[in-house]
Amino acid sequence: MIYRLHHVTTYDYAEPVVIGTHFMHLLPRERPGQFVREAQLDISPTPDNRRDEVDHVGNHSTTVALAGVHKQFVVALSATVEVEQPAPPPPEETLRWEAIAARAINDPDVAEYCLPSPLAAPEAEIADYAAVSFLPGRNILSALLELNMRIWMEMAYRPGVTNNCTTAMHVLKIRAGVCQDYAHLMIACLRALGLPGRYVSGYLCTSPPPGQVKRRGADQSHAWVACWLGPDVGWVDFDPTNNLLVRDEHVTLAWGRDFQDVSPLRGIILGGGRHSLRVNVDLDPVLT
């Protein structure tokens, strides 16, 4: 599927901002199953300094410095991206989850996703919650699909009850939140089992396939989870907010251990007073 992506974020400040520095993960990365035909990030006002980098896991980051006084800050991403995640093998052909855990911790490209991170650290209660789906000897894909569905069913999608510092442990307690919280809970579950869980930030197609309900988390930044299924299969993505196995409705921006590694837009400003924020996301298929 080929998508045209537009994501415009506008900050309006009540007071002038004297200096602003922003660190962004807003340019879509390359990955197996995703090809970025073109992507462009426009910043207004024009930054006095802009630095585009690719980090050690292949994410694009952009740092901008705005030294002139301004009352509005606009970041506009437009991109054309081709996505087609390969279908995973049938569940019964995937490895036992214990075998994955044993390999993952010693694989330098995977190990860090097995380890606790600030927002997705495993705790005893999380391990108990996860263990229900991960019975000894079970193949990993069936277990993952079940966990994905359980989180989708047992959580209430409720914006405003969490923020970007909310930990997986807290999410498990309140059983509510937004896509970011669904993802952190699932990642912490995987880590509690010694499995690698990766936080993926991106977008979801605005209009659902014909005849299906509108997805949660479209029209905004979205987040989901990837788990490593061994060297042969690689990483497979799950969207617990929508109980989906990610195929061709998701465009990936960046990935990390949790939200904090890949926060789409973080800034430190001097001045500004109160601000208001407008976000507009469109991810529409390009008809070919």
Next chain:
Amino acid sequence: MHRPVSFDEMIDWQGRIRGPWVPVMTAVREIGPEELERRTAAMNRQMGLAAPFGTAPRHAFDPLPIPLTSSDFAVLEAGLRQRATLLNTALADLYGPQTLLRDGSLPPALVLGDPHFLRSLHTQAPLALPRLSLYAADLLRGPDGRFRLLRDHTGVIPGLGHVLSLRRAAAGTVPELFRSGGLRSLRPAREMLVDHLQRKAEGGLVAVLSAGAGAASDTQSLEDDALLARALGILLIEPSDLATRNGALHMKTLSGLLHVSTLIRCISGIDIDPLEQGGRPGSGIPGAFGAIRAGVLAMLNAPGSALMESTALRPYIENLFPTMLGEAPLLPLTAEGDTACASKAPFACGENFTAAPFCFRLFAWHDGETWQVLPGGLGLPLTPPDADTPALGIKDVWVLETEEPRLIAGAPPAEPPEHVKFLAAAHLPSRLADNLFWLGRSVERLEAACRLLMLALPRLESGTSLPRDIAERALIARCLAQARLLPSDIAGGSVSGRLLRQTLTRRRPVAGLLKEVGRLVNASSERLSPSMLATVRFALHQAAEALPNEETALPTMLSFAATFAGIAAENMSRDGGWLFLEMGRRLERGETLAETLAILLDAPVERLEPGMALSIELADSVLSYDLRHAGILAPGPVLTMLLADTSNPRSLAFQCTALRACLERLGADDDAESARLLLQDVVNLAGTATGLRAPLATIAAKLRQLSDHVHRHFFTLLPEAHTLEDEEVLEAAL
């Protein structure tokens, strides 16, 4: 279990004093135990002067060195070089291609899960300086006389400031120790290090990055940071002095933003960049990581280098020597229990000596081509301090030139003054200028309050109801209220002198003023020379001791103020720092004088006499007035002396002239012009004897305006920083 006998650094197996120790112990005998104890105390005082906060617990220091023979040092030097080379190579790999993880040399989880592994600095290209550019190792000498490695320091290097300063303090207090000569100087090494850093900085600023006095970090490391900056002759700065502009780091100074290219990092690398790592925007340096990755900022050491201090990784690192360097490690690691039989050296303990186990800390830096090892170090006592005995002191480790130290006559040449060429006046950090400005103000405020109280207290005591006394009391009460020493509701009415007095005693205004002076002395201490700081702190201490009774303490307070003024006049060079101290003082004195005179001279000519008398007394001008005018109070001469006489340091004209001179030197031409106009106003005013209140109040207001202006001009007030995160994006309703 049999425990081997600890190696004795001083006494050999036959019970003889080892060669290198002979001159040291000869000097000790010559000085005598009592004198040595006094000298030790003196040396500790001298080292303590570098501490930013005088009251905090500090390290103790021991003047007796630990001499190392050149052959012992050669072993250590080779070992440190080898270790530093390996650790830097490992860091470069772990923050780069990570082959050590891929080939299984190091377990990925131990590296990637370490809080000191900062993934933001995992880069493709190398940084401007090696990730490890400074290194220190703690070593023990075992019972067999061989050295073993206790721990590595690869992040912040503790003690570097102390090692570069300790010897100078010892040479000043116990010069007898240095008579035999033959020890290797640290000076060439120190100068090479500074030169290397300055060369790499290519004109950018090189500074020591410290947590700063405001941070809740331990004062011992702040003292070390301050000593390091002083020893290297470079600036000591805090994260709040820095700003990122256009992707590079700058220091906020009086002359604007200065590009900072190299920082000796004395704060943890974790949470150093709130922009990339999250955390409070007020702490740390937003954008530091980006600048490091782009190569426009170098830190020694790079954030994340403390990874190599991990004890979990240490056994794996040992195995890297053969694979990465093709050599066996020269310094074996300590085994469990080794610290219990570390070698011993005599430590001063009151008038006696006690043989105590210790470890050596040696330092190395990378000079762009190779690792250089500092020919000297610290001897750190391993005995845990307990309540009953005083803490054993840190020692200077000497490296001797030859095996047989020669006796040569005379003390070694004194070390030259520190590099001052890098400390230009215009580079004064805004924070320091601000502190010095308020220090000047607060000392003057203390002095003015004490003068007023000394004038007021005896007069409030006398209970007479003569009209003149009543008039005086009323004037004094108004002055006390104006100076905020009394609440205005009490001062305004016809309250008895006794009640006013009681209120003053209860409110203890002087204690608060003195505390503020102390705080600002600490905050400005890096711009006051050690001897100056010692004198000021001693005087502060005396003033604080006298405080319980504020009335009897007043002369001590004035003596403190006089000491401070004398020191500032005689010991400070007239650079940026002094100018701000001076401006603060002149503005405060001018404002207070104008406000007080507006009250005291607020009367018709025929009833001006009591106010004039008080004014003259308050301005400490009784004697000069008597000499010039035979004691007869007349408005004309009094006003001239208090307002227009530019030779009287307590006149308004003097303050305006001094302010103008400061502002001109700082290039603040508009403000200098304001000061000139004020001077004119003041001189003109001296010609009139009536209706002085309003014009004097206007002058006070104009001085306050000028103060605000100076403040805005020099201490750029930036709005508070806060974080902007896209939480709203994720929380947006469906």
